[in-house]
Structure formats: C-alpha cells, structure tokens
Amino acid sequence: MGLDIYAGTLTRYYTQNWKTAVQQFGEAHGIPVQIIRANPEEHPADEAEVLERVTEWRKHILNGLGITEPPLWNEDANQTPLLYRQAGLGWYHCFAAVCVGKDVW
Numbered sequence: 001m002g003l004d005i006y007a008g009t010l011t012r013y014y015t016q017n018w019k020t021a022v023q024q025f026g027e028a029h030g031i032p033v034q035i036i037r038a039n040p041e042e043h044p045a046d047e048a049e050v051l052e053r054v055t056e057w058r059k060h061i062l063n064g065l066g067i068t069e070p071p072l073w074n075e076d077a078n079q080t081p082l083l084y085r086q087a088g089l090g091w092y093h094c095f096a097a098v099c100v101g102k103d104v105w
Helices: 010-014 021-029 047-064 091-100
Strands: 004-007 083-086
Touching: 010 047
Parallel strands: none
Antiparallel strands: 004 083
16 A cells, blocks of 8 residues: 655546556566555546646636736646655555564664
C-alpha cells in the first residue's frame, strides 16, 4: 500500500494516464501490481473531454482572479512532465516489515 503525491496535469490525472512508483517498479522487475481505486467502476475519462473541461475551468479561474496573461501551466499531458513521489516510508520498508513480521526501521 502506498500514498503517492501526484504533481502533473489535471488531464493526465483524470484520464489515469500515469503510473505510481510501485507500478513502475513492478513493470521493470516483472512483478504484477494490482491497483485498487476508491471507485473501481469508474473508467478513465476521455482525454479530449477532460482537456476541454479543464481548459474551461482554468479560464473561469483566471477570469475570476482578473488574470489576462496566458496561463502558467500547460494541460497537454504529452508535453508537460509528471512529477510524483511516494509519501512517508518507501514501499520497501513496508514490504520488509511484512516479510520479517516486525519493525525494520
């Protein structure tokens, strides 16, 4: 179980077009990883629809704040980098604790 801190576009987040640190590790090492979401019946949203809604929302926010310059962030998930970190203890500490059956740190 992990808590990942996501810092990326809203478009990428709502289309679920990203992988946690654990997912990436699992793929790199041939280990299956199961992601359990709060609402598993929800499917990733359509990227074009999400981009349109986020762009409209951003426009309203900027107008409400009286900002007329171009927005500071780019919602293009293919151009904007994704930054994330796992909060707290690393997954390896949790895994080691399960294997050993006691605190290992």
